Amino acid sequence: MSLVADAIVAFAPAGGEGQQSSLMWFVPYILIFVVFYFLLIAPARKKQKRHQEMLQNLKNGDRVITNGGVLGTVVGVTDDVIQLRIADQVKIEVAKNAIAALQNPPE
Numbered sequence: 001m002s003l004v005a006d007a008i009v010a011f012a013p014a015g016g017e018g019q020q021s022s023l024m025w026f027v028p029y030i031l032i033f034v035v036f037y038f039l040l041i042a043p044a045r046k047k048q049k050r051h052q053e054m055l056q057n058l059k060n061g062d063r064v065i066t067n068g069g070v071l072g073t074v075v076g077v078t079d080d081v082i083q084l085r086i087a088d089q090v091k092i093e094v095a096k097n098a099i100a101a102l103q104n105p106p107e
Contacts, residue, residue: 055096058082063103066094071103 058064062074064084072084072092080096 054102055099058096058099065100065103066098067100068098070094 058074058077060074060077063071064074064082065071066084070084070086070092072086074082075085075091076083081093082096082099083091083093085091
C-alpha cells in the first residue's frame, strides 16, 4: 500500500464512533468563531455605536475632522448634512457620514 492509503486507514473513524468524530470536527470552528467574535466583531460594533452616538450629538461649535482630513467647526446641523466653517468666511457642507471624529473629544 502507498503512504497516502496507510494514512487514510490510520485516521479513518472506527465503526461506532462516526457520530462523535464528525461532532469533533466542528469544535475547532466554533472555538475560532468565538475568538474572532471577542477579538474583532464585538469591538467593531462598540466602536460603530460610539461613532453613531457622536454623529447624533453634534452641535454648533464642535470642532471636527472629516474623513478627508478637513478640520472645521460645526456651524449648522441638519438631518444628514453638516455645515462646517473651515476658515474666516469659508463654509462648506459635508455629509454627516463624512465626519470622522471630534477634534478635541471630551474625556
